[in-house]
Structures are given as C-alpha cells and as structure tokens.
Amino acid sequence: MSKQFDENELATLTERYVAMWNEPDAENRSKLIRELWAVDGVQVLADPPQEIREAAAALAFPIPTLEVRGHDALDRRVTRAYEMFVAPGEHIFAARGQATQLSVNLVGITWLMVAQADGSVAGGGYDVLALDEDGRIRVDHQFIGVA
Numbered sequence: 542m543s544k545q546f547d548e549n550e551l552a553t554l555t556e557r558y559v560a561m562w563n564e565p566d567a568e569n570r571s572k573l574i575r576e577l578w579a580v581d582g583v584q585v586l587a588d589p590p591q592e593i594r595e596a597a598a599a600l601a602f603p604i605p606t607l608e609v610r611g612h613d614a615l616d617r618r619v620t621r622a623y624e625m626f627v628a629p630g631e632h633i634f635a636a637r638g639q640a641t642q643l644s645v646n647l648v649g650i651t652w653l654m655v656a657q658a659d660g661s662v663a664g665g666g667y668d669v670l671a672l673d674e675d676g677r678i679r680v681d682h683q684f685i686g687v688a
Contacts, residue, residue: 548639554640561573575612579673579675581611582610582679585680588685636652637653648669649669649670652668664685
C-alpha cells in the first residue's frame with residue numbers, strides 16, 4: 542500500500558530518527574530501532590570513507606557499498622555511532638528541518654552533527670528512507686557529507 546505522510550507524521554519520523562542516534566540508554570535505543578525499522582530493514586552507506594575506497598581500488602575492486610541488515614546489526618551500527626560521536630560529549634545529531642516526502646513511501650532527512658560546546662556544524666548528511674506500508678524503514682541510503 543502506498544502512503545503519503547502528513548506534516549505531523551513527517552515531524553514525528555524526523556524527531557524519532559534523530560533521537561535514535563542520540564539515545565544514551567542502550568535499551569531505549571534498541572526499542573527505538575525496533576519501532577522505526579522493519580525487521581529486515583537495511584542501512585546502506587552509499588559513499589564509504591575515502592580509506593575504504595582507496596583500499597578497494599588498490600585491490601582492483603569497485604567502490605563497495607557498506608550495509609547493515611536487521612535489527613541486531615542496526616543496533617550495533619547505531620550504538621557504535623553513538624559511542625564515537627555522542628557519548629564523549631563532543632557532538633549531538635540534529636535534524637536540519639523536517640523530513641521531506643520525496644515520493645510515495647520515500648522520505649528524505651537532512652541531519653547535522655553539531656558540536657555541543659558552541660553549536661558549530663562538524664558534519665552532516667542526507668538519508669533517503671524507503672518506508673513500508675506501516676511507515677517503518679525498509680531501506681535507508683545514507684549519504685555522509687551531503688547536508
């Protein structure tokens with residue numbers, strides 16, 4: 542079933558998606574993942590870091606995409622990002638505006654990684670979320686550095 546999302550649904554999705562990355566409690570973070578994502582949901586890092594691209598090129602492989610699939614793998618992915626960027630107290634993730642409906646069941650979210658000390662932008666990206674008929678994420682193509 543195709544779904545158009547209203548402003549409230551897009552605002553709620555944006556808020557919950559960003560909250561998942563900032564959530565300090567592991568149990569609450571896992572709960573958010575299970576509520577936001579389809580059981581077999583996948584996140585694809587569409588443009589992997591330069592060092593990964595260089596290593597692949599040195600082995601004559603095409604640039605690989607990186608992906609995690611399913612709640613457990615997503616939990617590890619989100620937890621690691623939290624541990625690297627939020628837990629040390631240096632950064633927090635924030636939405637840059639509200640999610641935008643791109644097409645039926647397709648939503649875009651622009652996010653920023655903001656320094657907690659002074660609010661300066663340290664990074665960011667754009668995620669294109671393909672949602673199922675229940676509004677849960679089936680596929681998340683994440684583009685880092687595009688904000």
